[in-house]
Amino acid sequence: MAAKRKIDRPVSGGAVLRERVTAAITDAALGELADVGYARMSMEAVARRAGVGKAALYRRWPSKQAMITELVRSKITETLPHIPATGDLHSDLRGLLAAYHSHLANPLVALIGADLLAESRRDSTLADMLQTEVAAPRRQAARCVLQGAIDHGELPPTLDLKLATDLLIAPLAFRTLILDERSDDEYLETLTAATLAALKAAVRQP
Amino acid sequence: MAAKRKIDRPVSGGAVLRERVTAAITDAALGELADVGYARMSMEAVARRAGVGKAALYRRWPSKQAMITELVRSKITETLPHIPATGDLHSDLRGLLAAYHSHLANPLVALIGADLLAESRRDSTLADMLQTEVAAPRRQAARCVLQGAIDHGELPPTLDLKLATDLLIAPLAFRTLILDERSDDEYLETLTAATLAALKAAVRQP
Amino acid sequence: MAAKRKIDRPVSGGAVLRERVTAAITDAALGELADVGYARMSMEAVARRAGVGKAALYRRWPSKQAMITELVRSKITETLPHIPATGDLHSDLRGLLAAYHSHLANPLVALIGADLLAESRRDSTLADMLQTEVAAPRRQAARCVLQGAIDHGELPPTLDLKLATDLLIAPLAFRTLILDERSDDEYLETLTAATLAALKAAVRQP
Amino acid sequence: MAAKRKIDRPVSGGAVLRERVTAAITDAALGELADVGYARMSMEAVARRAGVGKAALYRRWPSKQAMITELVRSKITETLPHIPATGDLHSDLRGLLAAYHSHLANPLVALIGADLLAESRRDSTLADMLQTEVAAPRRQAARCVLQGAIDHGELPPTLDLKLATDLLIAPLAFRTLILDERSDDEYLETLTAATLAALKAAVRQP
């Protein structure tokens, strides 16, 4: 998913970024990212670890920033879990939380997530990427489940969708990304019940 | 709050870190922090801005990391809001959320919070500090309110305290620190209602 | 002779380029120069060899070019030999040639001289430096001896001074710098005689 | 004169270095040489200028060094002037100096000569090439004229041939290659006279 340049045929002959090198760099970069974190990661170290010249990195990405952004985006989105929609609110909710949980449990997501969120305050490109590639799909899935429940009469039509979405995602994300604590099945079960109750009360006040 | 060394009796001579210098550095550092952010802040720039030699910084803190950590810690804790305990669960809850909100609305907290949380994954000293200095007092306040409600019979004794604490803090923290969105009074009001409902359902399943 | 900055007292305290570091760099640079030549010399190698950071080099000289120029200038001029002037043309001539010879026999001069002359075609700063610091004094010495001989009637007043100067310096310089051959006493003796004869004939044609 | 490989019968197929490409490279290289000089010339620039792949260069020469050396060698030798031998020492001498002069006046010789001489101190292959291809023919011509003069009795049989050769070539070479100054007819005329006198005195001392 990396290397975007040089994919269309040049006049003749020409050289193309080599797959194996791209793979080696990607592996090395993700490894470094996990080892030392976003801020302390150095391009030189990545190149060294990949057994590659620095130029090979800069041929693929214009900067350290861009490389990490792209790498993480593809890693995160490729692990985006499927979200079910059975129609029953409680089981949909449970499914949604299970999907979030399994995604957040990915070691890379947990390790890098906090770094990215911190960095995204300063880098609007990164912020936009996270918004459209990561947050939007989740929000969409949540909204889908909520709308279904409203249509079935399980949730009131006065539901504050914005707040409801926050309520759905926040506790698990907060616990995993910020408190760095694991959540077991029992936790998820109780959380589902509590979230269900919260949603029913999340209506705009008269 | 800075300068920890040299506080006990020197052998002789005048050799105490000077207050004015410490203050100048602190101001400059917070200024830089606000201007360029955690990652891009340089000690050189802080020293330059404070009109101070770099050594004056390293005489006070062992590293850039430590300096920022300590500055932010003191800024964060000094703004820790008072938390009321009237006995009425709904109004206590509202008060608690208002207190969290006003604290998180502090620009410095919002700016630096995410950085510190990210960094704390790799720096257990920082993690411990945040845990004891920031998280613990909040958790304690929450627990206090919750226990009162249980004693008054407003919440069931089977309440999962761990989960309940997460439910109390997570939505607001997530929204502010991670989504970087403001919350108005109306939002807080609805959130209070929803949280109240969630808490009542946050009991361990039979 | 290196380090020209920071020699006058700043407002207070301040830091000064350290003598030992300058010496280490100078040695290392001259060593590299002798080993790999002007063109192939690298600042990194010099820094490595001197056990010094690259910044220490760039604190002293603005560029590789400038460093080499200055270093060589000082090395060459510091070995500039004393030139006698007895009044007797033959012995003055012999002395002059001996002085040139001993200077050109300096291994560094011999090794670097050709590099510098080549480079000076492209670098007018270097060319000017060589002209004023190296060539001019020699030319002056030669002119002095020649003028004395004219005054004594040993050389005709119609002597072409420009040509005569070339005749004095060229054979030895050419032989040493370009042919890279040594010259012994016997050679110098014969050369003196031949040069004397040449000078007497070096008059502008009628 | 370039391309030495693949000049004899290829086994099959069309696999001979193409003349047009060689010519384009040669032109481009000489152009770059003139534009930016020996040291700053880059193979990439030559390839670009010739509209040619870098491989085409390295198929013909093993290195930048080798390419320049060979190009310049061929340019220098192809401009080697004819040297007359009338029997009259003065006019032969004048002819010799005129030939040297016209050769050295070739802009390429002047531009590259000093570089090559400098480089030849560290590259014995280059030194040998210059010796056999450039210096030897000139020395031979000089020796020829000198021997003729000895045979005719115009020069003493005790003439120091080595020194005499130096005396013949040095002033002009020095002036052109090192001082980078032009020489006009009048200069050459006077130089001839002076050189003639010098030669007559260039006998080994008793």
Next chain:
DNA sequence: TTCTAATCGAGACGGTACGTCCCGTCTTGCC
């Protein structure tokens, strides 16, 4: 009041990383 030792501003020190350029080699697909 004098002594005296640690602090001060300034910035040099050995390092590491940045992103760029070129070297000489290697790879790809067209002719």
Next chain:
DNA sequence: GGCAAGACGGGACGTACCGTCTCGATTAGAA
């Protein structure tokens, strides 16, 4: 197999900070 294009590993460029160290000059507590 030569060719144009250009990716490859390597290494140097000159800059910016890191955290440490070195200067005199300043300053304030102990004598």
